[in-house]
Structures are given as structure tokens and as C-alpha cells.
Amino acid sequence: MTGYQLADNISLQGRNTFRVPAHAAMMADVRRGDALAELYDFAMLREGPVMVLGEGSNLLFAGDFPGVVICLTMAEIRILEDDGQHALVRADAGVGWNDLVGWTLARGLCGLENMALIPGTVGACPIQNIGAYGVEVGEFIETVEAFQRDTGQIKRLAKADCEFSYRDSLFKQQLDRWVITAVELRLPRQRELKLDYAGVREELAAMGVDTPRAVHVAEAISRLRTRKLPNPAILGNAGSFFKNPIVPAAQALALKDRHAALPVYPGDADDTRKISAAWMIEQAGWKGFRDGDAGIAAQHALVLVNHGNATGAQLLSLAHRVADSVQENFGVALEPEPRLIGARWADR
Numbered sequence: 001m002t003g004y005q006l007a008d009n010i011s012l013q014g015r016n017t018f019r020v021p022a023h024a025a026m027m028a029d030v031r032r033g034d035a036l037a038e039l040y041d042f043a044m045l046r047e048g049p050v051m052v053l054g055e056g057s058n059l060l061f062a063g064d065f066p067g068v069v070i071c072l073t074m075a076e077i078r079i080l081e082d083d084g085q086h087a088l089v090r091a092d093a094g095v096g097w098n099d100l101v102g103w104t105l106a107r108g109l110c111g112l113e114n115m116a117l118i119p120g121t122v123g124a125c126p127i128q129n130i131g132a133y134g135v136e137v138g139e140f141i142e143t144v145e146a147f148q149r150d151t152g153q154i155k156r157l158a159k160a161d162c163e164f165s166y167r168d169s170l171f172k173q174q175l176d177r178w179v180i181t182a183v184e185l186r187l188p189r190q191r192e193l194k195l196d197y198a199g200v201r202e203e204l205a206a207m208g209v210d211t212p213r214a215v216h217v218a219e220a221i222s223r224l225r226t227r228k229l230p231n232p233a234i235l236g237n238a239g240s241f242f243k244n245p246i247v248p249a250a251q252a253l254a255l256k257d258r259h260a261a262l263p264v265y266p267g268d269a270d271d272t273r274k275i276s277a278a279w280m281i282e283q284a285g286w287k288g289f290r291d292g293d294a295g296i297a298a299q300h301a302l303v304l305v306n307h308g309n310a311t312g313a314q315l316l317s318l319a320h321r322v323a324d325s326v327q328e329n330f331g332v333a334l335e336p337e338p339r340l341i342g343a344r345w346a347d348r
Contacts, residue, residue: 001312004028006042012065016056017119018304019236020312022341024051024069031073033093033154033181036147040071050275051148051341052179054121055096056320057238058128062312063342068208069177072123077103080184088142090184093123097130099169101218109187112195117222119232119239123180127171128337129164130249133221138164140185154181163213166268167243167337168296175339193217199224230297236306237297241319242277242334255330259283277326277334284325294318316343 008026013019025048028039031275040050048067053059071242074092077100087109091100097120101112101345114135124130129138141164144157163170173179193212194200203220204212212220230237244265247255252264252338278301281287287301293310295318297303323334336345 003032004030004039006030008235010069012053012056012061012069015071016059017232017236017238018060018306018312018315019058019162019232020306020310020315022064022312024065024067026068027071029071029073030066030159031146033072033145036070036154036179036181037152040147040149040152049176050116052123054093054124055119055202057119057232058124058337059185059341060238060312060315060336060340061290061341062316065341066172072121072179073329074181074183078319079107085190086188088184088186090182091122092182093121093180095122096120096123097122104187105215105218108189110189110191110193111135111185111187113214113218113280114200114221117225119149120265121260122183126162126164126169126180126183127175128167129169130171130224131167133200136164137185138162138169140187141183142186144171144180145184145186146183149177149277166274184348221259225282228300229303230299230305235297237303238301238338240300240305240337242281242302242323243337244274244277245332246272246274247332251331255332262281266298275332280326280330281334284322284329286322289318289326296322312342316340320348 002320007027010024012022012024051065052070068244072093075094077091077095079087080090089104097118100122101116104112114133116128118132125137126141126144129136143161144162146155148155200220203224204216209216227267230241249271254327256262256264263279265274267273281301282295286296288298289296293307294314295305295307297305326332326334
């Protein structure tokens with residue numbers, strides 16, 4: 001076979017950053033996007049589901065996966081166009097996201113610096129519309145190239161067709177339909193830096209930087225993330241487990257009246273606001289909590305952690321307890337940010 005390699009009954013424990021035990025009935029390492037049509041036909045013969053797995057940094061296995069796991073290994077980055085003001089950069093799905101950030105900064109391009117050190121691959125970034133420190137990737141994406149499973153063809157979707165919103169996209173809503181093979185981003189060479197978020201200016205000052213450039217912002221944010229978030233190589237986790245809830249502005253105002261320290265940010269519309277899940281979780285007493293090997297990080301209340309031998313089901317159970325506590329204390333529903341495999345959030 002050309003373009004991919006198959007293996008049966010593969011452990012996924014080393015392929016998810018929570019490092020929870022799970023197995024896949026079959027795994028396919030794909031070296032070329034044009035091999036997906038043949039592979040998908042073969043996978044369907046097994047009458048099981050298909051899942052695309054990148055670095056496993058934004059999911060939780062609550063059980064085994066009974067179908068075929070696809071791992072995309074294409075990892076080329078190149079500039080397609082450059083007019084001196086902006087460049088159109090194409091990155092294959094298998095490129096590490098932080099590698100792309102560094103690659104673009106090294107070539108004088110900016111825009112991605114606030115998203116430095118986010119784990120995962122380029123292929124995963126449009127699904128979640130990843131973002132950090134006031135910037136989302138959907139702002140820069142011009143085209144997403146993806147294999148459409150129901151037609152067996154590679155399609156190019158313009159930004160307007162991707163339905164990007166806060167931690168959401170067409171691809172997340174239709175996970176069983178698309179396999180992202182490449183992303184094209186239009187990046188500027190000059191841009192007003194986004195500095196007014198979560199201690200960025202203070203970190204730059206601590207670095208002795210008076211006139212920051214994009215590379216300085218990336219370094220500052222990398223330092224902040226390193227201090228605030230546990231390293232998955234040391235303590236299993238998938239970064240922020242809960243989304244910051246978006247609520248009606250009136251509800252946010254009422255909560256702010258009762259809890260003056262609650263951080264409140266603009267929402268996705270004029271009549272909505274985004275409120276801090278981490279603050280509410282910490283106020284409810286969960287930061288640093290541990291039950292066996294399932295716990296909440298001492299550094300950041302949004303991060304569920306595996307202290308060694310926790311199962312995905314145990315971590316999910318803890319997440320439900322945290323969400324129930326926030327609902328009881330603040331009247332706000334929390335939703336998970338990572339994808340759940342083998343369970344649904346609504347199921348208890």
C-alpha cells in the first residue's frame with residue numbers, strides 16, 4: 001500500500017497528553033493526503049468509526065476506540081505568496097502548531113505570537129478555532145484544505161465557510177465528515193501587537209523589553225504558559241479543560257454585582273459576556289484538589305491532571321463534580337473544551 005501504514009490493536013496511552021490508557025482497534029499513519037480516499041474505503045469495511053488523532057492534546061479517552069485512528073504525518077510548511085506586506089503560508093496538518101509559530105516569526109511574519117506554545121498540530125487548530133491571550137487562529141486562516149469523507153474528495157473551504165466562533169467551527173460540528181489535510185494562513189509583516197491581556201505587558205517588562213516585537217511577545221507568552229500550566233510530559237493534562245462560559249450581559253452584570261472580583265470579558269455579541277471559568281472553579285475550592293490520581297492543577301484551576309494512573313473515566317467524573325459545584329455556586333453551566341472519546345458530557 002502507498003501513502004499509509006496500518007497496524008492493529010494499538011495502545012493510545014502514549015498518544016494522548018492525559019496519558020490515560022486506551023486502545024484503538026486499528027491505526028493508520030498517513031503520509032499523503034491523497035491516500036485518504038483509499039484508506040477511508042478500507043476503514044469502512046471494518047464497520048467501525050474513524051477518528052483523526054494529532055498529538056492527542058485536546059481530547060480525553062474515557063474508553064477504548066473501536067474503529068480506525070488516523071494519524072497524519074505530512075509536515076511541510078511553505079510560503080505560497082508574499083507581496084511584502086502579507087504572506088500566504090501553507091502548513092500541512094501534521095506540523096506541530098508551535099513549530100509553525102516559530103517558523104513564521106523567523107521569517108518576519110506576525111499574528112500567531114499570542115498563540116505560542118499551544119500544544120497540538122496544525123490540522124487540529126481550525127477544529128477548535130484555537131486561541132490564547134486575545135487572539136484566535138480563525139482571524140488569519142484564509143483556506144482550509146480537507147478530505148470530505150462522504151464524497152471521497154479533497155475540498156478547499158474559504159474562511160467564510162468554516163463557521164469559526166469561540167472554540168468552535170464547522171469542522172467541530174461535523175467531526176465525522178472532515179479530515180483536515182492543510183491550512184493556509186495570511187499573515188502580516190506588521191501588525192499592532194495584542195498586549196492587554198493576562199499579564200503580557202508585565203512579563204515583557206520583567207524581560208527588560210521596552211519596545212516589543214512579535215518575537216518578544218511569543219517569548220513572554222511562552223514564559224507565562226510555562227509557569228501557569230503543568231508540562232504534559234511531567235503531569236498528564238490537556239491544558240484548559242473547561243471553556244470560559246459566554247452568558248447574557250445581564251447575567252454577567254448580576255454575577256459581577258455579587259462577586260466583584262469575577263473577571264468579565266467581551267462576548268461573541270454586544271449582548272453577551274465571557275466570564276472566567278478558572279475564577280469560579282477556584283472560588284468553589286477545587287484548585288489543587290486531588291482524588292486518587294485524578295486532580296485539578298495547583299497552578300491553574302482550569303486544568304485537570306493525571307497524577308499517574310487515573311483513567312479517563314475517573315477524570316471525567318471529577319470534571320462533572322467541578323461543573324456541578326460551579327452550577328450550584330454561581331448558576332453557570334460549564335462545558336468541556338477537549339473532545340470526549342467514549343463518553344458524552346451530557347451523560348452521567
